[in-house]
Amino acid sequence: MGCPSRVLQTRAELSDLVRIVADSCHSFSLALARSDPPPLQPAPPRKAGSRGFFSLRSATWLSVISASMAGDGGGRIDAELERLLRAAAPLWSAEAELVEAYFSGPTRTQAHDLLWLERQCYKELVDGVEPRLRALHDGLDELGDPDRRAGALVDADELEEELRHLDLFLAAHQAVAGTDATPLDVARLRREGGWPENDALREARARHRRDHGRLGQLAEAATEGGCCTLYAAGMQLPIQNAADELIVAANRTVYVDEVRHMRLDKIGERGLTSADWSVLTDLVAEQLRLRVDMRDAQFSHPLDEERVAELRAGGAAIRVDILERIGLTADQAGRVATSST
Numbered sequence: 001m002g003c004p005s006r007v008l009q010t011r012a013e014l015s016d017l018v019r020i021v022a023d024s025c026h027s028f029s030l031a032l033a034r035s036d037p038p039p040l041q042p043a044p045p046r047k048a049g050s051r052g053f054f055s056l057r058s059a060t061w062l063s064v065i066s067a068s069m070a071g072d073g074g075g076r077i078d079a080e081l082e083r084l085l086r087a088a089a090p091l092w093s094a095e096a097e098l099v100e101a102y103f104s105g106p107t108r109t110q111a112h113d114l115l116w117l118e119r120q121c122y123k124e125l126v127d128g129v130e131p132r133l134r135a136l137h138d139g140l141d142e143l144g145d146p147d148r149r150a151g152a153l154v155d156a157d158e159l160e161e162e163l164r165h166l167d168l169f170l171a172a173h174q175a176v177a178g179t180d181a182t183p184l185d186v187a188r189l190r191r192e193g194g195w196p197e198n199d200a201l202r203e204a205r206a207r208h209r210r211d212h213g214r215l216g217q218l219a220e221a222a223t224e225g226g227c228c229t230l231y232a233a234g235m236q237l238p239i240q241n242a243a244d245e246l247i248v249a250a251n252r253t254v255y256v257d258e259v260r261h262m263r264l265d266k267i268g269e270r271g272l273t274s275a276d277w278s279v280l281t282d283l284v285a286e287q288l289r290l291r292v293d294m295r296d297a298q299f300s301h302p303l304d305e306e307r308v309a310e311l312r313a314g315g316a317a318i319r320v321d322i323l324e325r326i327g328l329t330a331d332q333a334g335r336v337a338t339s340s341t
């Protein structure tokens with residue numbers, strides 16, 4: 001059966017689709033795109049019981065952290081979550097270092113801007129839009145079940161957001177290329193826009209889902225968007241021209257949405273065993289290591305190879321601001337950062 005994303009041949013058609021989906025999803029992404037920089041807290045969880053794209057109830061790191069603090073008046077996060085964060089945080093910091101080096105260093109050229117934006121469009125389309133479209137399409141026969149309907153609404157909401165991300169990055173790409181340049185061919189991008197490091201990440205995620213079921217889904221949800229490191233850096237880019245303005249606007253909108261997409265179910269309430277936590281931590285770390293390579297290639301290798309090897313090995317200092325982004329207090333984030341050394 002045909003996947004609806006095959007209709008996305010031009011930006012005009014894409015814009016029509018965005019509008020249709022946006023109307024039916026009550027989205028507020030557009031308003032956010034025009035507003036001041038967003039708060040660093042995730043949006044509230046959606047309706048209880050809804051099951052979305054990954055068959056997980058939509059929730060956020062914040063709820064995981066709250067659940068893991070239950071019963072502890074001292075505000076300490078539990079040891080297993082802390083171990084997971086100690087594994088993840090240096091790799092999130094690594095991704096931040098890479099993209100920040102690109103935006104502030106000599107690697108940034110017009111040609112390299114076009115490359116990273118094209119690859120970001122590919123990710124929005126193939127890793128963001130397409131799986132949600134497929135989930136909605138494949139679930140049509142199950143919409144008699146109220147729980148599945150609620151999940152479909154979550155998927156539709158996120159689908160609109162991912163389409164919006166694609167639209168915004170396409171606009172930024174066009175601005176960098178110049179208004180007279182031929183627009184990116186979205187159909188070709190979908191077929192040929194991948195790159196080996198991103199393929200490796202997608203393959204690892206598929207293997208994790210296949211071999212570890214729910215733990216693989218949780219790992220993917222936890223690593224989606226790389227803790228918004230690219231979007232946080234991109235939305236703070238000093239604006240020097242009209243193209244920069246669109247790059248900043250795109251990253252700002254995506255930042256708001258992706259904080260929420262880094263959802264995890266309330267794993268503290270789902271009774272993960274110690275062995276589960278240990279597997280989950282390994283899966284998250286493997287995916288985040290692959291994300292370092294993926295961003296390194298997307299941004300045309302802005303650091304030298306030795307530093308990238310260090311970063312991939314978890315050698316970056318943990319950045320407290322990134323941990324605060326997922327809902328930790330300054331104290332909790334500081335504790336995770338210092339106990340890792």
Ligand SMILES: [Fe+2]
Nearest residue numbers: 124128162165
């Ligand atoms: Fe996205």
Ligand SMILES: [Fe+2]
Nearest residue numbers: 128224258261
């Ligand atoms: Fe996303």
